Amino acid sequence: MTDTITAPWSSEQVAALEQFQTASGMHPFTCGDSRHTQPPRLVPSHAGWYCPDPTCDYRQDWAHTFMTDPTTWPRPFGDRHGPTPEEVREGIKTLGPFPVSADTLADVQARQAWEAQVVADHAAVARRRALAFNAIQPVLAKRDRHLPPSIRQEIADAVLAAVDGDAGAT
Incomplete structure (x- = not known):
């Protein structure tokens, strides 16, 4: 398993964790409770992760270290999101x-x-x-x-x- 960091987190770390949750292309951290009235994607704060559902009290105080640095995020599919324009022109069906x-x-x-x-x-x-x-x-x-x-x-x-x-x- 990768290295982890624990809360409290700096403002820069909170911003990077929020960016990871929304823009990394990886599955975000989520709450396991199935009775949500809102999406269960955890929200980072200085004190750690919390579930945005007001009826849920789930908290998590750790994150993977790499999540705070967008240059180290894994890219399981690279930067590809479908065929390239050249492949389309060449007739890839x-x-x-x-x-x-x-x-x-x-x-x-x-x-x-x-x-x-x-x-x-x-x-x-x-x-x-x-x-x-x-x-x-x-x-x-x-x-x-x-x-x-x-x-x-x-x-x-x-x-x-x-x-x-x-x-x-x-």
Whole structure:
């Protein structure tokens, strides 16, 4: 285990510990109580760590020495956070942070294309139904003006089906 420091801490150490908790990229010190009303990330003070939840009385008086010096913080993933611009330009294929095989990428692209086609087909059907509904309104306005819109749409759908049936027969 690494060297540790114990409270009381100087203002510089408190500032560095707060920076570690929020910006180091490492998991922060947290309170183990599961009944929090606030996030359980411990807050440094001159007297040590404390839980920010007002209902919790957890305290800790030690920290790892390296936590007070940002230049010594471990960097488990280096400074990388995803592919470099060069890798992207060269065609590295990824979904999220992990590389994927060409087959998986092809499956995802095929699924996306299928979903786009379903949406386009649905939109086309909706447009055709609306056109049919509007086309029969002059006839229904004279003869069947008492019919509610839902029945008028059923009649429009029947007319559309009949027209589609005639078109399929030719």
